[in-house]
Amino acid sequence: MIYRAAIFDLDGVIADTARLHLIAWKQLAEGLNLPWTADTEERLKGLERMASLEVILGEKSSNYTEEAKIALAARKNSRYQELIRSLSPADLLPGAGELLAWLNSQHIPVGLASASKNAPAVLEALGISRCFSVIADPEKSAPKPAPGIFLAAAKGLGIDPEFCIAFEDAPAGVSAIKSANGMTAVGIGNPDSLKDADYTLDSLEQFVPYDFFLSVLAESGIRQNMNIDKRPNEKID
Ligand code: BG6
Ligand code: MG
Numbered sequence: 001m002i003y004r005a006a007i008f009d010l011d012g013v014i015a016d017t018a019r020l021h022l023i024a025w026k027q028l029a030e031g032l033n034l035p036w037t038a039d040t041e042e043r044l045k046g047l048e049r050m051a052s053l054e055v056i057l058g059e060k061s062s063n064y065t066e067e068a069k070i071a072l073a074a075r076k077n078s079r080y081q082e083l084i085r086s087l088s089p090a091d092l093l094p095g096a097g098e099l100l101a102w103l104n105s106q107h108i109p110v111g112l113a114s115a116s117k118n119a120p121a122v123l124e125a126l127g128i129s130r131c132f133s134v135i136a137d138p139e140k141s142a143p144k145p146a147p148g149i150f151l152a153a154a155k156g157l158g159i160d161p162e163f164c165i166a167f168e169d170a171p172a173g174v175s176a177i178k179s180a181n182g183m184t185a186v187g188i189g190n191p192d193s194l195k196d197a198d199y200t201l202d203s204l205e206q207f208v209p210y211d212f213f214l215s216v217l218a219e220s221g222i223r224q225n226m227n228i229d230k231r232p233n234e235k236i237d
Contacts, residue, residue: 003213007111048138093203101131115143
């Protein structure tokens with residue numbers, strides 16, 4: 001397949017911020033004396049804020065008015081924003097910084113398709129805002145597992161979905177990619193829960209971009225000047 005662009009989820013793919021979302025939700029659940037079951041963490045992955053709150057409230061949801069729910073989501077978000085204040089480039093997950101730098105160095109367009117309204121602040125804290133030419137707005141697309149945010153990112157990059165490869169840690173995100181008009185899904189994490197992905201990896205560190213973007217390199221003439229066996233983590237003169 002000839003890929004021409006890369007699209008990333010953020011939380012749990014580029015940084016370990018999925019963990020920070022969980023800490024903030026867990027504190028909220030404890031404060032409300034709501035149960036936190038073994039599958040709560042997996043069910044929360046990739047869900048937008050209000051859908052996550054419904055998972056937390058569970059069968060107690062009908063005890064809360066819409067106004068009360070908005071206040072609870074705001075409370076969780078304040079706690080999350082406190083937690084992300086301490087983020088720095090050291091919090092990039094293995095392989096993320098290197099892959100973004102390589103894609104940028106090869107002029108391969110890079111987009112973000114995160115459900116998080118805090119994504120721009122997180123990218124800034126991680127020092128990688130300038131690596132992305134498009135940050136799709138989660139408020140303008142139906143939430144994952146709908147494909148809208150991935151399609152919006154591809155459109156913003158000006159690349160047809162079938163030429164985009166996208167990275168996700170959440171089952172809902174993988175479903176979104178797989179219904180995005182031929183986009184390819186790379187699942188990051190547990191292969192059992194990400195079985196619909198085209199590829200699954202433990203981390204971005206295992207992704208060898210040279211193998212996926214070879215044709216772009218060939219078209220841009222870079223390949224003519226390089227040893228075909230070289231991998232992107234080796235120096236390309
Ligand atoms: C997703 C996370 O990226 O963003 C979810 O996986 C989170 O855990 C969602 O709920 C929405 O984030 P935010 O920052 O807008 O509340
Ligand atoms: Mg995620």
